[in-house]
Amino acid sequence: MSEPVSRRTDNEVGGMQAPAASEPVLGLRGIAKTYNRGTPGAVKVLSEVDLQVVAGEVVALVAPSGAGKSTLLHISGLLDTPDAGEVQLSGLRMTGMADSARTAARRREIGFVYQFHHLLPEFSAVENIMLPQLANSVPTAEARARAEELLELVGLQARAAHRPAQLSGGEQQRVAFCRALANRPRLLLADEPTGNLDPGTSETVFGVLVGLVRETGLAALIATHNTQLAARMDRVVRLEAGRIVPA
Numbered sequence: 001m002s003e004p005v006s007r008r009t010d011n012e013v014g015g016m017q018a019p020a021a022s023e024p025v026l027g028l029r030g031i032a033k034t035y036n037r038g039t040p041g042a043v044k045v046l047s048e049v050d051l052q053v054v055a056g057e058v059v060a061l062v063a064p065s066g067a068g069k070s071t072l073l074h075i076s077g078l079l080d081t082p083d084a085g086e087v088q089l090s091g092l093r094m095t096g097m098a099d100s101a102r103t104a105a106r107r108r109e110i111g112f113v114y115q116f117h118h119l120l121p122e123f124s125a126v127e128n129i130m131l132p133q134l135a136n137s138v139p140t141a142e143a144r145a146r147a148e149e150l151l152e153l154v155g156l157q158a159r160a161a162h163r164p165a166q167l168s169g170g171e172q173q174r175v176a177f178c179r180a181l182a183n184r185p186r187l188l189l190a191d192e193p194t195g196n197l198d199p200g201t202s203e204t205v206f207g208v209l210v211g212l213v214r215e216t217g218l219a220a221l222i223a224t225h226n227t228q229l230a231a232r233m234d235r236v237v238r239l240e241a242g243r244i245v246p247a
Contacts, residue, residue, distance in 0.1 A: 024052035025186045025219035026076055027088035033071055033242075034083055045071045047242040049085070053219040055186070058210060060230035061223040063239035069223045070191060072239060076221060077189045078106040090186055107136055111180030111218075113190040113209075117172040119164040125175045126151060126160040132182050143182075150178035153215065154208050170201040174208055181212060188213060188220040195225065202226070 031049040036042045045068040053059050063069035074080040075087060078094055087094040089109055094102060119128045129147035134140065151157045154174040164172050173193065180188060193209060194202035206229050213220045222233065230236050238245050 023091050024054050024088070025090055026051070026053040026221065027086075027091075028052070028072075028076065029086045029088070031072070031075060031082045031085035031087070033068070033075065033080070037083065045242055046075075046082070049239075049242070049244055051076075051221075051237060051244060053187070053221050055219050056214075056217050057235065058213050058220045058222065058233040060233040060236040061221055061239060062225070062227065062230050062236055063223065067239045068242045069239055073189050073191050073221070073223060076187075077110050077112060078102045107132070108183065109186045111183070111185040111188045113173075113176055113180045113188065113193045115192040115195040117164070117176040119172055119175060119179070121164050124161050124163055125156065125167065125178075128164070128175060129178045129182050132179060136183055138183075146182060147178065150181060150212075151175075153212065154178060168201075169197055170205050173197065173205050177205075177209055177212055181216060181218075184216070186218055188218050188222075190220065190222040192223055192225065194229065202229070206232075 028049055028051040031046050032044075033046040034042055034044045049072060051072075061069060061072070071080065075082050078087070078089070082095070085095070089105060092105075094105065097105070119125075120131070123131070126144065126147045129150060130140070130143040133143035133146060138146070148157065148160060151160050154177065156171060156174055156178075159167060159171060164175070167175065173196075177193075180190075190209070194205050197205060209220075209222075210232075224230050
């Protein structure tokens with residue numbers, strides 16, 4: 001791949017120190033979360049969750065409905081805060097940071113993919129991928145070059161000018177993957193990224209996702225109900241009743 005357009009040195013990532021080879025990109029320690037605390041309807045969602053994901057690793061997060069999977073991803077992605085425990089990103093403690101600092105770290109370091117692509121319908125594929133870069137003040141020409149590069153990686157360079165409604169479900173999700181990787185994050189979080197696709201398309205899209213992860217060397221935590229896909233990842237962790245248990 002071409003050299004990054006973002007202004008990172010070998011030892012610094014957007015103002016954060018890049019993790020050493022053995023240092024986790026994502027580190028969760030003692031994470032706990034209860035909704036409606038202090039009320040009769042309090043629901044403990046997570047309890048003493050410890051998890052680490054290193055660069056180049058694809059980890060499957062398998063959990064039944066209601067086990068806290070989405071909450072764990074939101075906390076990992078700095079979209080939610082735990083009641084207890086610590087979140088580390090590239091070796092830097094995120095817990096207790098000011099909201100502005102957390103937002104900046106999230107934009108630089110984390111890419112998100114969801115079950116539904118959430119592409120903006122009024123923009124083309126290449127423009128959807130450019131948007132998060134423009135939000136990070138990447139010059140327009142560089143943002144477009146990066147978007148076109150990613151579309152080529154997933155075999156959609158010929159569809160760059162098409163809007164989401166002109167793309168198939170699998171194509172839309174591939175564009176969503178590209179958008180998530182546009183700012184060259186260290187961590188990719190995916191919540192049932194193939195859950196809205198038929199089995200054949202799901203298999204194809206999953207292969208593209210893993211290929212992108214291998215190509216970029218980032219750390220990936222992918223929540224899925226598909227045990228066959230989970231078994232093909234580097235490691236499987238299971239979340240039950242708010243706790244990580246042996247897979």
